Amino acid sequence: MTEVPLFPLGTVLFPGGRLPLQIFEVRYLDMVGHCHREGLPFGVVSLIHGGEVRKAGDEDQAPEIFQNIGTMARISSWEAPQPGLMRIDCVGEQRFKVLGQRKLKHGLWVGDVERLEADQTVTVPDDLVHVAQQLERLIQHLQARVISPEQFPIATPFALDDCGWVANRWSELLPLPPAMKQNLLALDSPLMRLELIADFLEQV
Known part of the structure; x- marks a missing residue:
């Protein structure tokens, strides 16, 4: 098991897939900045319920519920064109299963995840x-x-x-x-x- 930051999105990332993202929420700016500096991946999980963006002070916003199978995303390019904004490009790596998750004070999700076996190379029949x-x-x-x-x-x-x-x-x-x-x-x-x-x- 590994604890990783989770990024719930309204999409599904597959191994080998490309994922461009524009980051402006504080909870993700800090996380992405850390992952970029340390060369670490983060986990992308698909939302079942709730929105990608959390608005400050909106207590009525639907809670985030997400799938328990996701894909590790590694940052391949990064830029910060202005304060409070990052543009990153990610590549999907290994699939994982979320065994437990918790939400930190500033809204970032972290999960205890188990990495799943990579796809075997199978020639197209x-x-x-x-x-x-x-x-x-x-x-x-x-x-x-x-x-x-x-x-x-x-x-x-x-x-x-x-x-x-x-x-x-x-x-x-x-x-x-x-x-x-x-x-x-x-x-x-x-x-x-x-x-x-x-x-x-x-x-x-």
Whole structure:
């Protein structure tokens, strides 16, 4: 078990995924500054109930309730363009399970977490190669639009022959409900994750 700061968000971060964030709340400015200085990750968990931003003095705001499976986020770039504002880019690392959590006085959540096994590298089977090929075409389309590296939604390096990588990238890009994305993240089998993505792509 490890105690880590938690960042509840209205999104699901997958291993290998890119997550740009704009930080302005005091509880997260301090946490992100510490993680950046020490080279430490923080945990991203998906909100079930409540908002991402807490307003000072708003006692009627819905309490934050979040999923117990999340992903470690490591800061890959950081800037502070003005006092009280940080812009960071993060990359998703290992999945974890929250075994217990507590809220500190200034509103930051910390959790006792157990890191989950990383996805095994599983080659995309022949019957699902078309899913990887569709993703490759989408990447080429985005690259052709001359999107700057800072705006590109997919972190490098690409691994189009790996079930987990392909499934995770589709999970981020497709307009899936947050609950469905969370269910995909919770699956231990990258092959099963890719099979479910293939079923969804066939439907749309």
